[in-house]
Amino acid sequence: MPELEKTLYSGYIAQGNTVDRFEKELSSFIGCQNCVSVNSGSSALHIALLLAGVEQGDEVISTPLTAEPTNTVIKQTGANIVWADIDVNTGNICPDDVERKITNKTKAIVVVDYAGVPADIKRFKEIENKYDIPIIEDAAHALGASFNGEKLGNHFNFTIFSFQAIKHLTTVDGGALCIKNNELFEKAKLVRWFGIDKSLTRKENNIEVQGYKYHMNNVNATIGLVQLRYIEEVISKYIENGKYYDQWLADIPRLELLDYYEKTEPSYWLYTVKVEDKPSFIRVLNEKGIAVSDLHKRNDMHTIFRDSKSHLPNLDEYEKSWVHIPCGWWVEQEHREYIVNTIKQGW
Ligand SMILES: Cc1ncc(COP(=O)(O)O)c(C=O)c1O
Known part of the structure; x- marks a missing residue:
């Protein structure tokens, strides 16, 4: 509460330095380079799909065993969802079935670490490389989980987290997107805020990419920073x-x-x-x-x-x-x- 009061009385409640600090501390917890905070896991997933180049009519392979937003957000892009079956021993999406479902229309593969149990990361890394199709890891349930000694957030082109009310870490609502590619990282920051570059004035800006109002604000980031102390x-x-x-x-x-x-x-x-x-x-x-x-x-x-x-x-x-x-x-x-x-x- 004292931290929240400070933020609320500061008058700066929109996206500012507190959000930057939250991103920095979150990146350090995850051990990743490029982490963009947003207002929900769903927004993070939407940005990842857009950056993966998913458009109307493309195919995205996904699992039905997940919370609905994983798939409603894919639908939101206009892409067709192609279901892959699960591995009955883990409940997670089955790499062999994913490989069977890949076509020349497949633009992305969404891999969920259901219940906080990492999917078959070793196999999916091979698939990402072999087919050159970006994998979006939906790690909404799996903050702090790891593969090969490295936390999730470091293994695929894109990884998303949710900080919704009942997740391991909550900002009330919020999310984050970890991105391997530096250029896409810069683009993600534009997409989360109307396509506007926050480091320039409005007059200096020229919007070139479709953006959304997906940013995190200082109030949610303050809660996240306190949560990170105990995570x-x-x-x-x-x-x-x-x-x-x-x-x-x-x-x-x-x-x-x-x-x-x-x-x-x-x-x-x-x-x-x-x-x-x-x-x-x-x-x-x-x-x-x-x-x-x-x-x-x-x-x-x-x-x-x-x-x-x-x-x-x-x-x-x-x-x-x-x-x-x-x-x-x-x-x-x-x-x-x-x-x-x-x-x-x-x-
Ligand atoms: C697996 C999974 N993916 C995505 C989301 C979407 O996250 P958010 O609720 O932060 O938009 C959730 C949230 O409940 C989830 O459980």
Whole structure:
């Protein structure tokens, strides 16, 4: 609150130095060079798609197992979504199926690290190089997760994060886009603010690219800067809880844990298990006071995506069993013990 008061009374509440500081500190946390803050993860994704050159009629390969904005934003560009199936062992988009779906119309591939579990980054890096098609990593769930010792945000042409209310880090609403290419980084800054270059006066400006009102402001950035002071500690609580479940839920009949790809370290935004008789699992745990759900509707079931309909046998299979159990920073030792013991009693 004191930090917010300072910003609010300063009179400078639009995008200014505080946003610059937030970007700098966020880049240093992620370990990336080029990080553009914006007003939402959706805006970050839209900018990434535009910079990848996605236009009306192009194809973008994506996964239906994600929060809707991943795919509504692709739709917003006028591109056609081509669904790739998931890997049933991880719930993440399957690289082999992505390769099968690539055509000469494919302009970008969106890879989601669902629930904070990194996708098969090694394989997707190979695909990005082999086909020269930019990968946009939607790491909205996966701040602080890593591959090969490097945090997400460093592996693909584009990576987006969301700082919406319930993410690992929140600015109330907000997002960021990490970009490898320096020229595209400069362009991203224009696209997020009407196409206007903030380092010049309005009179000196000549708008050459279509821009949007996607910038972050000093108020949200102030919240982000305070959140960043605690982010290591907060994320480590998610990770501790995730690892606790990895250990204590192994070998429970009728329950299967997810696999993680080699050299990946999840940040466990949600904890996913696969169970037999999912409706009963949800009902029994809910009755015992544990919030359990299969949070997201598979996106291909929404009418807006009907044109992309395709056969996704792995997702059909996964759908029957996947469910989330609580694992956020608020889950203490006594809670997670209670959750594990309750699951062990059966459903
Ligand atoms: C996987 C995923 N991608 C993108 C977004 C969009 O982020 P935002 O809500 O900040 O626009 C979300 C947000 O909920 C998300 O969960």
